[in-house]
Amino acid sequence: MSGYNPQPPPTNESSVHKANCHCGAVRFTVTLSPPLHEYPVMNCNCSICSRNGYLLVYPDTKDFVLERGEDVLKDHRFNSRQVRHRFCGQCGSSCFVQLPDPDPPFVCVNVRMFEGIDVDKLKIRKEDGRSWKGEYKPEFN
Numbered sequence: 818m819s820g821y822n823p824q825p826p827p828t829n830e831s832s833v834h835k836a837n838c839h840c841g842a843v844r845f846t847v848t849l850s851p852p853l854h855e856y857p858v859m860n861c862n863c864s865i866c867s868r869n870g871y872l873l874v875y876p877d878t879k880d881f882v883l884e885r886g887e888d889v890l891k892d893h894r895f896n897s898r899q900v901r902h903r904f905c906g907q908c909g910s911s912c913f914v915q916l917p918d919p920d921p922p923f924v925c926v927n928v929r930m931f932e933g934i935d936v937d938k939l940k941i942r943k944e945d946g947r948s949w950k951g952e953y954k955p956e957f958n
């Protein structure tokens with residue numbers, strides 16, 4: 818992931834969003850700039866994004882606050898096993914993605930967890946991750 822920065826340039830405006838997994842065990846708050854209605858939300862066709870239904874935004878780490886759920890979150894890791902795809906261990910919602918420590922600059926957050934989200938109103942940015950991430954093979958054959 819080094820050198821890869823999917824964050825759009827911030828603007829003078831921001832929006833704040835409460836988010837939770839389906840069962841509510843995981844709750845977090847996200848501040849976005851540009852605000853969500855202007856934010857290019859990533860819709861990627863790679864193996865993990867398509868399976869998890871990720872629609873991703875990239876708040877600075879300081880603008881992502883995990884209110885509760887650290888104890889129930891589980892990780893899915895693959896390839897280099899550095900990146901933590903974090904999902905609720907109770908309900909299975911794919912919540913967010915954390916980059917390797919120390920001090921990752923941003924968190925990849927699934928806007929599908931946001932309260933009141935209307936996917937049809939998002940400014941979607943398509944990414945052809947299937948092409949640049951290489952061939953996908955399940956680990957269990």
Ligand SMILES: [Zn+2]
Pocket residue numbers: 838839840841842843905906907908909910
């Ligand atoms: Zn849950």
